[in-house]
Amino acid sequence: MKKMIVICLSLLMLVSVVACAKTEQNAEQTPAVPVRVAALAGPTGIGLAYMMQDMQDRYSVELFTAPDQVTAKIVNGEVDIAAVPINLASVLYKKTEGKINVIAINTLGVLYVLENGNTVNSVSDLAGKTIWSTGEGSTPEYILNYLLEANGLTDSVKVEYISDNAELIAKLGDGTAEVALLPEPHVSIASAQNENVRVALRVNDLWNEKNDTQLVQGVYIVRTDYLAAHKDRVDAFLKDAEASAKKVVTEENAPAVVVAQGIIGKEPIAKRAIPNCNITLVTGAQMKASVSAMLKVLFDANPKSIGGAMPGDDFYYADPS
Numbered sequence: 001m002k003k004m005i006v007i008c009l010s011l012l013m014l015v016s017v018v019a020c021a022k023t024e025q026n027a028e029q030t031p032a033v034p035v036r037v038a039a040l041a042g043p044t045g046i047g048l049a050y051m052m053q054d055m056q057d058r059y060s061v062e063l064f065t066a067p068d069q070v071t072a073k074i075v076n077g078e079v080d081i082a083a084v085p086i087n088l089a090s091v092l093y094k095k096t097e098g099k100i101n102v103i104a105i106n107t108l109g110v111l112y113v114l115e116n117g118n119t120v121n122s123v124s125d126l127a128g129k130t131i132w133s134t135g136e137g138s139t140p141e142y143i144l145n146y147l148l149e150a151n152g153l154t155d156s157v158k159v160e161y162i163s164d165n166a167e168l169i170a171k172l173g174d175g176t177a178e179v180a181l182l183p184e185p186h187v188s189i190a191s192a193q194n195e196n197v198r199v200a201l202r203v204n205d206l207w208n209e210k211n212d213t214q215l216v217q218g219v220y221i222v223r224t225d226y227l228a229a230h231k232d233r234v235d236a237f238l239k240d241a242e243a244s245a246k247k248v249v250t251e252e253n254a255p256a257v258v259v260a261q262g263i264i265g266k267e268p269i270a271k272r273a274i275p276n277c278n279i280t281l282v283t284g285a286q287m288k289a290s291v292s293a294m295l296k297v298l299f300d301a302n303p304k305s306i307g308g309a310m311p312g313d314d315f316y317y318a319d320p321s
Contacts, residue, residue, distance in 0.1 A: 032058075032233075034056070034057065034058055034059050034060040035058065035059050035060070035080050035081060035230075035233055035237055036060050036062075036078070036079045036080045036081070037051075037059050037060065037061040037062070037079060037080065037081045037082065037083070037237075038061075038062050038063075038064060038070045038073050038074070038079040038081075038082040038083070039061060039062070039063055039064070039070075039082065039083040039263075040063070040064055040065070040066075040067065040070065040083065040084065040085075041063050041064070041065055041262060041263050041264070042184075042185065042263065042264070043107050043110045043183070043184055043185070043217070043218060043273075043277040043279075044083045044084065044085065044106060044107050044217070044218035045063060045083055045263045046107075046248055046258055046263055046264070046274065046277055046279050047083070047106050047107070047241060047244055047245035047248055047279045047280075047281065048061055048083060048241065048244055048261075048263075049244065049247075049248050049254065049257045049258045049261050049263055050243070050244040050247045050248060050251075050254075050257060051240055051241060051244040052261045053257055053260070053261060055240060055244075058236075058240070059237070059240070062079070063261075063262055063263065067084065067085060067088050070082050070084055070088070071088065071091075071092060071095075074092055074096075074100070074221070074223065075092070075095065075096060077223065079223075080222060080223060080226045080230075081103075081220060081221070081222045081223075081226075081234070081237060082220070082221050082222075083106055083218060083219070083220055084218070084219065084221060085139065085217060085218060085219075086139075086216050086217060086218065086219050086291060086294055086295065086298075087138075087139055087295075087298055087305050087306050089102050089219050089221045089291075090295055090298075090306035090307050090310075090311050090315070091305075091306060091307040092221065092307075093307065093311045093315050094306075094307030094308060094309065094311075095307065098224070098312070098314055098315070099223060099224045099225065100221050100222070100223065100224060100315070101221060101222050101223075101224055101227055101314075101315060101316070101317040102219050102220070102221050102287070102291055102315055102316055102317065103219075103220050103221065103222050103227075103234060103238060103283065103287075103317040104219065104220045104238055104241065104281055104282060104283045104287060105214070105216050105218070105219050105220075105280060105281070105282040105283075105287050105290060105291065106218045106219060106220055106241070106245070106279065106280065106281060107216075107217050107218030107219075107277060107278060107279060107280070108204060108214050108215055108216060108217060108278035108280055109202075109203050109204035109207060109214075109215035109217060109278055110183045110184045110217055110276065110277050110278065111140060111143060111144075111181060111182070111183050111203040111204075111217075112181070112182060112183075112184070112187045112199050112200075112201070112202060112203060112276065113126075113131070113179060113180070113181055113199070113200045113201035113202075113203065114172060114179070114180045114181075114182055114187060114190055114191070114197055114198065114199060114200060115178065115179050115180075115197070115198060115200040116172055116173065116175055116177070116178055116179075116194070116196050116197050117178060117196070118198070120179060120200040120201065121200065122201075123147070123151050123153070123201060123206055124151070124153075125200075126148075126153055126156075126157050126179070126201075127153060127156040127157065128156060128157075129157055129158075129178065129179050130157075130158040130159070130160055130177075130178070130179065131144070131157060131158070131159050131160070131179050131180065131181055132159075132160045132161075132162065132168055132171060132172070132177035132179065132180045132181070133159060133160070133161055133162075133168070133180065133181040133182075134161065134162060134163065134164065134165050134168055134181075134182070135161075135181075135183075136161035136163075137302075138305070139217070139298065139305070140181060140183065141159075141161070141301075142297065142298050142301035142302065142305065143203065143207075143215070143297070144159065144181055145301060146297050146301065147203070147206050147207065147210070150210045151206075151210075160177075165182065165183075165186045168180055168182065168186075169182070169186060169189060169190045169193065172190055172194070172197055173190065173193055173194040173197060179200070181203075184273045184276045184277050185264055185269050185270070185272075185273035185277075187199065187273070187276060188269045188272035188273040188276070189269055191272065192268065192269060192272060199276075203215065204278060211293065212293075213289050213290040213293040213294070214282075214290045214294075215294065216290050216291055216294040219291065220237075220238075220241065222234055222317070227317065234317075238281070238283060241281055242281035245279050245280060245281045246281075248274065248279050249274065249275070249279055254270075254274060255267045255268075255270035255271040255274060256270075258270045258274065283317075283318075284318055285318055287316070287318065288316040288318045291316070292310070292311075292316075295310060295311065296310065
């Protein structure tokens with residue numbers, strides 16, 4: 001009888017061990033649910049191109065054409081991480097009552113002063129000129145106003161705003177607009193369409209002359225609850241995003257990859273635009289310093305542009321491991 005009990009116990013232990021082994025094996029074979037990522041087509045999404053191509057098992061990236069589409073996805077908890085303009089990151093922080101963290105800078109300045117001609121070679125040459133621009137009531141206007149004031153040009157430069165980038169490119173091309181402020185990839189479209197249109201001034205350079213921090217235009221944000229539950233995945237995302245960004249700015253086939261992923265429409269434009277989009281990956285203290293400085297400029301111009309108030313320190317994921 002004792003022998004029978006021993007045999008039964010042994011069999012039970014064997015079954016238990018086999019079951020545990022199968023469970024562990026199944027766990028290893030079952031892939032983790034991909035991180036859900038939202039991005040805008042254009043510069044803020046360019047750095048994700050190789051991630052979209054090569055890391056589909058880890059990341060499910062969805063592209064959108066309008067910031068409000070991304071806003072809805074974040075607010076409803078339908079995405080975990082998003083690539084957005086810097087002001088939208090702050091607006092979402094306010095809208096969600098602090099349930100958003102900025103985790104990295106992904107895009108620096110993408111604005112350029114273009115000229116159909118050759119009379120503007122320094123910022124002082126803008127005196128007496130009319131600058132045509134899109135982006136009235138948004139970040140491009142606030143950046144332009146800041147730089148004009150910083151260079152003592154507020155009263156000597158006239159700014160004309162129109163709503164459509166394609167219309168502005170046409171005006172620049174036919175000479176109606178002699179000088180224009182445009183973002184990439186529209187800068188590349190304009191110069192491709194008319195050989196007389198050239199980059200006269202790089203807004204990044206003008207910003208750096210007046211600031212110790214960088215001109216930030218695009219960032220990665222994460223839902224705070226997702227960061228708390230999956231810090232390891234967020235840290236892994238930052239490393240993978242950095243690797244993807246480096247390939248975007250160094251690999252010869254990057255324009256083809258960017259176009260294949262639907263981030264920019266045409267390969268010749270992508271080839272021109274990528275070097276001018278200042279794709280990067282900046283985290284930690286440097287990220288916090290540059291983002292907060294940029295938000296202060298936007299806040300001073302129009303508090304509503306960043307949600308009505310400067311974000312608190314809890315906005316920044318400043319110490320990724």
